[in-house]
Amino acid sequence: MSRTVLIHSGGIDSTVLLAHLLHQGREVHALSVDYGQRHRREIEAAREICAHYKVAHRVADLRALAPLFGSNALTDDKIAVPEGHYEELSMKATVVPNRNMLLIAVAAAWAMSLKAKSVAYGAHGGDHAIYPDCRPAFADALDQAIRLADWHEVSLERPFVGMDKTAIVKRGAELGVPFALTWSCYVGGAKHCGRCGTCVERKEAFLRSGVVDPTVYVA
Template identity: 30%
Template sequence: MGKKKKGIAVLSGGLDSTVAVSVFKEDYDIHAVTFNYGQRAANEEINSARAICDKLDFKHTVINLKWLKDLGSSALTTDKDLPILKENQLDDTKLTNESALNVWVPGRNVVFTSIALSFAESEGAEIIIVGWDKEEAATFPDNSKEFLKSFNELINIGSIEDIEIKAPAIDLTKKEIVELGEKINAPMELSYSCYSGEKSHCGICESCLRRKRAFKQADILDKTKYLE
């Protein structure tokens, strides 16, 4: 058996990135990077990412970007109240756009992906794996197919190496991500999606609601522990 190709993964510890990186777990030697940018859920996200990497035998690095916390006024990095929706409001464009604005962290995916590129160049990796998906792209432009295409074009122009960003969930809803995760035996039970940073998922923030709905719609057992 030949030596595996190398990949860098941006792994938040969340559902989307956990499934995305699991798509490549057999064919690539993966180094996952997780970012601590002063978010409420930093500790739980890091613990989750570490557990996933231990399970899948990936190298794991935590990168501190505390300066990002001081930019903007995201509810993820300040004491602002987290936006709360009901499950039947998750497809209300007006409400979800307002919610997204409240949790937006300036330039986050641009920064994360650029740093991942630095790792990829230095380690001879051929791909960068991200968890961007169709459902998130509805309110977060840095999850969109257009963003993926543009960033790959940027790399093609600005990098001396042949590196491509891979986003296997780019055309998938959360339900479809859960279905894919089940099919490929991704360790979804180890992932952490909550905005609040509590040890157990709060069950009421938008991220928790989307996670709960996805498992329910997919009719797949949700092993997540929710406070509510």
């Protein structure tokens, strides 16, 4: 059975990807990363989802790195999370420098320890141009570096790169994904705020896909 380390945020994309990989018969080991994000509720969501699927789950604690990241809305309580669409430039305040490379490097280290064949993550076609490390060219270069980082070759997989979030929600519905367990909101409350960029996106993806949205939103 092919072994894969999945980067699992507790959100919709990585949860549907978990179901998708299990459907393919993979042995999945899920990794969440705690980098001091304010929306820590997502780590708890990841734990519940992995328990639901009976999949091994670990949390890599990178909080000690927070002082290196400088100020941004995801790790610094003093900066407000911007509301509205991702397209708004203000959303740039949510960028953690080099976050994707950090997450993927940790996942790859674990994959090498486990003799896994790949690291998979939920990058998709709707990822936003404001995040430089969501560009396909970035992932291609990093895939090449990971393949060369160990004698036992590990690759970087992005099975949803040709899909948008609406298509991912549809695929999740086919696979019976427990969407109510997933978490998207960046604000850090007990319920989804319904106003921040990821909440707006989450609502839209359910609306456009025609799948019932089980989320309880504050607004």
